[in-house]
Amino acid sequence: MKKLGNISTVGLIIFLIVVMIMVLAYSTFTGAVSVPFDQVIRILLNKTFGLGDISDLRPATVAIVWQLYAPRGLLGLIIGAGLALVGIVMQAMVQNPLADPYILGISSGASLGATFAILIGSAFLTGTVFSAYGIEVCAFIGAMAASIAVFTLSAIGGKITSTKLVLSGVIIASLCGAFSNLIVYLAPNAAQMRDLTFWLMGSLSTTGFDTVVMCAVPLVICVVFFFTQLRNLNAMMLGDDTATTLGINLSTLRKVYILITAFMVAVLVCNCGIIGFVGLIIPHIARALVGTNHWKLYPVAILLGAIFMMAADILARSFTVSEIPIGIITAICGAPVFAYIMIKKSYGFGRG
Amino acid sequence: MNIKTEQVCISVPHKRIVSDVSLHVDEREFVGLIGPNGSGKSTLLNTIYRTMKRESGNIYLDDLPLDGLSLRQSALKLAVVTQHNYFNFDFKVEDVVMMGRTPHKKAMETDNAADLQIVGQALADVNMYEYRHRNFSSLSGGEQQRVILARALAQQTPCLVLDEPTNHLDIKYQLEVLDIVKKLGCTTLCALHDLNLAAQYCDRLYILQHGRIVGEGTPEEVITEDMISAIYGVKASVSRHPKTGLLNVAYYPAYLNSQTLNRTPPLMQMPHSTVTKT
Numbered sequence: 001m002k003k004l005g006n007i008s009t010v011g012l013i014i015f016l017i018v019v020m021i022m023v024l025a026y027s028t029f030t031g032a033v034s035v036p037f038d039q040v041i042r043i044l045l046n047k048t049f050g051l052g053d054i055s056d057l058r059p060a061t062v063a064i065v066w067q068l069y070a071p072r073g074l075l076g077l078i079i080g081a082g083l084a085l086v087g088i089v090m091q092a093m094v095q096n097p098l099a100d101p102y103i104l105g106i107s108s109g110a111s112l113g114a115t116f117a118i119l120i121g122s123a124f125l126t127g128t129v130f131s132a133y134g135i136e137v138c139a140f141i142g143a144m145a146a147s148i149a150v151f152t153l154s155a156i157g158g159k160i161t162s163t164k165l166v167l168s169g170v171i172i173a174s175l176c177g178a179f180s181n182l183i184v185y186l187a188p189n190a191a192q193m194r195d196l197t198f199w200l201m202g203s204l205s206t207t208g209f210d211t212v213v214m215c216a217v218p219l220v221i222c223v224v225f226f227f228t229q230l231r232n233l234n235a236m237m238l239g240d241d242t243a244t245t246l247g248i249n250l251s252t253l254r255k256v257y258i259l260i261t262a263f264m265v266a267v268l269v270c271n272c273g274i275i276g277f278v279g280l281i282i283p284h285i286a287r288a289l290v291g292t293n294h295w296k297l298y299p300v301a302i303l304l305g306a307i308f309m310m311a312a313d314i315l316a317r318s319f320t321v322s323e324i325p326i327g328i329i330t331a332i333c334g335a336p337v338f339a340y341i342m343i344k345k346s347y348g349f350g351r352g
Numbered sequence: 353m354n355i356k357t358e359q360v361c362i363s364v365p366h367k368r369i370v371s372d373v374s375l376h377v378d379e380r381e382f383v384g385l386i387g388p389n390g391s392g393k394s395t396l397l398n399t400i401y402r403t404m405k406r407e408s409g410n411i412y413l414d415d416l417p418l419d420g421l422s423l424r425q426s427a428l429k430l431a432v433v434t435q436h437n438y439f440n441f442d443f444k445v446e447d448v449v450m451m452g453r454t455p456h457k458k459a460m461e462t463d464n465a466a467d468l469q470i471v472g473q474a475l476a477d478v479n480m481y482e483y484r485h486r487n488f489s490s491l492s493g494g495e496q497q498r499v500i501l502a503r504a505l506a507q508q509t510p511c512l513v514l515d516e517p518t519n520h521l522d523i524k525y526q527l528e529v530l531d532i533v534k535k536l537g538c539t540t541l542c543a544l545h546d547l548n549l550a551a552q553y554c555d556r557l558y559i560l561q562h563g564r565i566v567g568e569g570t571p572e573e574v575i576t577e578d579m580i581s582a583i584y585g586v587k588a589s590v591s592r593h594p595k596t597g598l599l600n601v602a603y604y605p606a607y608l609n610s611q612t613l614n615r616t617p618p619l620m621q622m623p624h625s626t627v628t629k630t
Contacts, residue, residue, distance in 0.1 A: 095440050228459045235454045237441050241403045241434070246507070247427030247455035292441045295462070 009296045012289065016303035020077065023310045027073030030314060033064055040065050067208045073310055075204050075271070078215045080278060080309025081302045082222070082268050084286075086261050087279030088301050089226055092233040092294070093257050095240075097341060098166050100280035101143075101265045105172035107276070109146020110262075110269035111200055112176040113138035115183045140266035146172050147262045202275035202327030204313045211271050218267045222260060223302065229253075230294040237292065275309075275327050277334025282308060284341055308333075353414050353429065353510035353539045354378050355400065360409035362395050362563075369395045370563040373409070377511075377541045382534060384554035385543040386574075388584055392563040393543040397515045400541070401432045413511070427455035430511040431504035435519040437496055439488065445499050446484040449474055452506030474505035478532055494525035501529060505536070514542040518549060551575050551599035559583060571599050 029040050043065045045051040054062060083101070090099035101107045117138035153168035154161070180200060226233070232253060235243045243250055268275075286301035312329045355377040362370040370392040377383040385393050398404040400411055402423065411418040413429050421429075431452070449471045450463060457463075475481045478498040483491065488499060497517065504512060512533060518526035526546070530553045533540055544550045550557055551571040559567035559574060561583055567574050580588045586603055593600040 091441075097440060231454055231457055231459060231461075234447070235451055237443070238439060238448070238451060241398075242432075242437075242451075244403050244423060245401050245427060245430075245432040246451060247422070247424035249423050287441070291447070292443045293447045 009290055009300070013299050013303065016300065016307065020303055020307050020310075023307050023314075024073045024077060027076060027310045027314055028065075028069050031064070031069050031072075031317065033061075035061055035065055035069075040069075044070065071209050071212045072204055072313065074212050075215065076310040076313045077306040078212065078219050079204065079268055079272050079275065080282075080305040080307070082215065082219045082264055082305075083275065083278040083309070084282040084301045084305025085219075085222055085226060086264050086268075087283045087305075088294070088298060089233065089257055089261055090279070091283055092236045093254060093261075094165060095237055096165060097284065098280070100277070101261070102274065102276035103166065103173075103280060104147075104150050104169035105176060106143050106146045106150070106262060106265050107269055107274045108173040108176035108180070109149075110139040110143035110266045111274050112180045112183075113140070113142025113145075113266070114270055115180045115200070116142070119183050119187055136266060136270050139270045140263055142176070143262040143266045143269070144259070146176060147258050151258070200273055201325035202273040202330070203323075203325055204272055204309075204316075205323070215267055215271050218264060222264050225260060227298065229257075230298055233294045233298075273325075273327065275330055277330045277338070278305060278309060281334050281337040281341075284337065354381075354412075355430075355511060355513075355539060355541055356412040356415070357396075357400065358410040358412075360396065360399065360411060361407045362392070362399055362404065363407045368563060370399070370406075370560075373560070373563070373565055375558050375565065375568075377539055380537050380539055382540045382542070382553060382555045384550040384557045384571075385541065385560060386545065386547065386550050386557055387560035389545070391560040393560055394515050395563075396560070397513055397541070397543055401430060401513050402426060424455050427507070427509075429509055430513060431507035431509040432513045432515070433497075433501050433504050433517045434515045435497075435517065437500050442487045442489045444484070445475070445480065445486050445488055445491070446471060448488050448499055449484075449502045449506050452503040452508075455507065470508065471502075471506050474502040475499075477505055478502045479528075494521045497521055497525065497529060501532060505532075509538070511539045512536070512541075514540065516543050516545060518544070518546065547575055547580070547601045548599075551601065552596075575599055575601065 028044070029035070029037060039057060039061060042052050042054055043057065043062050046054045047062075047066050047070075087100050090101065090104065091097060093099070101110075114135050117135040150165070150168045150172050153171065154164040156164075184200070232243075232248055235246045235248050236250070236253075238246075240250055282305040283297070283301050286297050286304050290296040290300050309326075309330075312333065313326055316324045316326045316329050356375070358374050360370060360373045361368065373392075373396055375383070385396070387393055395404060399406045400418075402418065413421065413426060418426060450467065452474070453463065453467045453470065456467075472481065472484070475484055478501050480495065480498050480502060483495065483499075488496065491499065497520075501517065514533065517529050517533075521529065526549060530542075530549060533542070534553055542554070544554075554571060556569065557567075557571055557574045558565050559579065566583070567579060575590055577588055577590050580586055580590070580601065580603075588601050588603045591600050591602075592598070
């Protein structure tokens with residue numbers, strides 16, 4: 001029975017990897033301009049491995065495939081995996097099925113930081129080593145500040161409860177959202193403002209592989225780091241007291257986890273804006289498939305997150321000629337799942 | 353392996369909960385902590401298993417100061433069973449028990465055959481082996497409590513701390529849980545509020561009242577009619593049970609006056625039992 005369980009989890013992971021590659025391929029081959037299949041293959045092979053000759057193809061086609069389509073699928077994969085990862089860690093960290101960077105206002109904190117940097121300017125960082133990453137640094141500061149504010153607010157007057165946590169998240173999210181909107185409203189030119197609005201609702205549009213690399217490196221670091229923490233994540237889910245009696249030093253681990261997740265959220269928000277609900281719903285879907293044990297949950301949720309995000313992006317691109325902000329798609333999919341979580345009985349929402 | 357506290361004081365804001373508690377649990381001794389609600393039993397235990405901070409005093413585990421041990425080191429010496437176990441997420445029974453192996457494992461180490469064997473044995477010890485693939489939340493209170501005990505067993509520690517482990521359990525499971533613990537022969541410190549259970553299972557007892565130890569000794573020395581009247585404010589008779597030879601506490605409900613008490617014939621002389629045997 002136990003063996004069967006392991007085999008089926010491994011089978012599921014292999015299946016998800018295959019699906020992920022297929023969706024990635026589909027994502028690479030589709031877009032506003034249709035490019036013949038064989039041309040896409042030739043462009044990819046040439047650009048990646050230097051194989052073949054693509055001088056007969058129009059430069060515009062090459063640019064579309066290599067600078068728009070290919071990085072976009074990959075970016076979706078990375079962002080989806082990253083959001084799912086952050087969702088899992090946050091849910092375990094606060095033993096709460098509602099935790100997610102979007103609900104807890106951490107994405108909003110990051111976006112306020114980034115908005116601030118874009119429109120007010122990151123002049124104060126000029127001359128420092130951070131000058132090239134002004135937006136990222138501000139987003140990270142925003143995410144950290146929002147995390148600390150939410151956890152401090154919900155810890156006032158005793159233990160952190162679900163209700164207090166979610167309410168604190170709502171408070172911080174609306175506060176940060178209001179300030180972001182204020183900055184956008186005061187934006188000097190209209191085009192800049194429209195760009196920002198689009199970005200605040202989330203988008204995977206990229207300008208090439210720079211963005212992909214910017215996101216991939218932190219993601220790989222985070223995935224590897226939390227892979228070493230699966231046992232702790234499991235124990236954390238049994239509650240603070242039990243985790244302590246099992247030898248887990250919660251106060252230290254929480255600080256480290258908050259720092260790393262805030263960093264990850266900052267990277268994601270900087271590159272793709274606020275994309276809600278993915279971090280919330282993907283861990284739940286994964287739990288429905290393989291249970292709560294993180295040894296199984298972690299890989300499955302990360303793969304599901306990647307697949308879901310690429311699929312949502314394909315949808316966002318295919319409804320209309322101009323694309324829909326991806327945050328809208330994920331919210332439409334996410335809200336009903338949120339409702340389902342609330343109704344389902346095997347999840348607790350704290351005592352009372 | 354022993355547990356020792358010296359003049360431990362614990363406070364929450366504006367209130368002293370535990371004052372100057374010195375107690376010791378010797379190697380393989382089963383020590384009970386009794387006292388009315390709010391006397392500080394749970395608070396004291398929380399401090400021993402390190403989920404609460406104390407204000408002053410010392411705690412020693414195996415003669416080593418507790419503060420000098422990492423949480424992992426103390427988790428290898430001491431396992432804990434508490435009364436409330438409610439998870440926001442649903443785990444498989446086997447997964448819950450596997451968590452008991454946490455302090456034995458390095459970060460990247462996966463569960464091996466030996467761990468599975470230990471977990472299986474722990475579940476078998478509490479008669480829950482057939483339930484190992486069930487969801488924890490689908491179990492009854494008594495079954496959940498036994499799974500939590502199995503987790504503590506899987507931790508394979510020389511000491512056990514139990515905080516009213518029999519709360520909300522049917523009498524069968526109250527006895528079963530304590531029997532399992534007794535059979536283990538660990539160094540055990542257990543808060544109980546049922547005086548009969550305390551008398552039946554403990555080698556030695558401490559009485560806690562208003563956060564202070566007001567009595568200590570074997571059940572025979574400690575559980576007396578005077579003590580029950582003084583600490584709990586209840587009249588009772590304490591006798592040696594003719595069959596078990598153990599102490600037996602019978603409480604007197606307030607509606608009985610002294611005359612009725614004396615006139616009631618002993619149970620043995622009643623003509624027929626109304627309970628039919630099945």
